Structures are given as structure tokens and as C-alpha cells.
Amino acid sequence: MRVPANPSQLDPRFSAECPDCGKTAAWTGGLEQEDGRTYLDMACPHCGNGYLCYRAEWQALFAAFPPPRHSPFAS
Numbered sequence: 001m002r003v004p005a006n007p008s009q010l011d012p013r014f015s016a017e018c019p020d021c022g023k024t025a026a027w028t029g030g031l032e033q034e035d036g037r038t039y040l041d042m043a044c045p046h047c048g049n050g051y052l053c054y055r056a057e058w059q060a061l062f063a064a065f066p067p068p069r070h071s072p073f074a075s
């Protein structure tokens with residue numbers, strides 16, 4: 001059973017369309033490194049979907065501001 005994410009736990013600066021429900025998902029503060037790319041751990045507060053998201057423009061941001069300090073929500 002999926003529990004929808006709490007929107008206050010998500011970083012709205014990094015949002016993307018949820019592939020499951022089409023509403024707006026946002027970054028949890030988690031990161032995954034794979035093949036030299038940084039994927040953001042996204043969560044959907046509408047349907048509870050969780051997925052990894054990669055965008056070239058975010059990649060550039062993280063290169064300039066290394067995680068996890070970039071996000072106030074990162075643990």
C-alpha cells in the first residue's frame with residue numbers, strides 16, 4: 001500500500017509530473033548516483049508514487065551545488 005507523501009516534506013523547487021497520476025510530484029531530498037548521473041528521488045503527494053527523475057538542468061545545478069547541502073529537506 002502506498003502512502004502519499006506529505007507535501008511539507010518535499011522540495012517544490014524540484015517538481016515534475018508524476019508518471020502514475022499526472023499530477024505534480026516533488027523531490028524528497030534523496031539522491032541516487034547512477035552512470036555518472038544524479039537522479040532525484042521524487043515522491044507524489046497525490047497517489048504516493050515514488051520514482052527517480054533525471055533532468056539535465058538539475059544535473060548542472062547539482063554539479064554547481066553538491067548535495068545534500070543543496071536542499072534544506074535533505075537528511
Ligand SMILES: [Zn+2]
Nearest residue numbers: 018021044047
Ligand atoms: Zn502521482
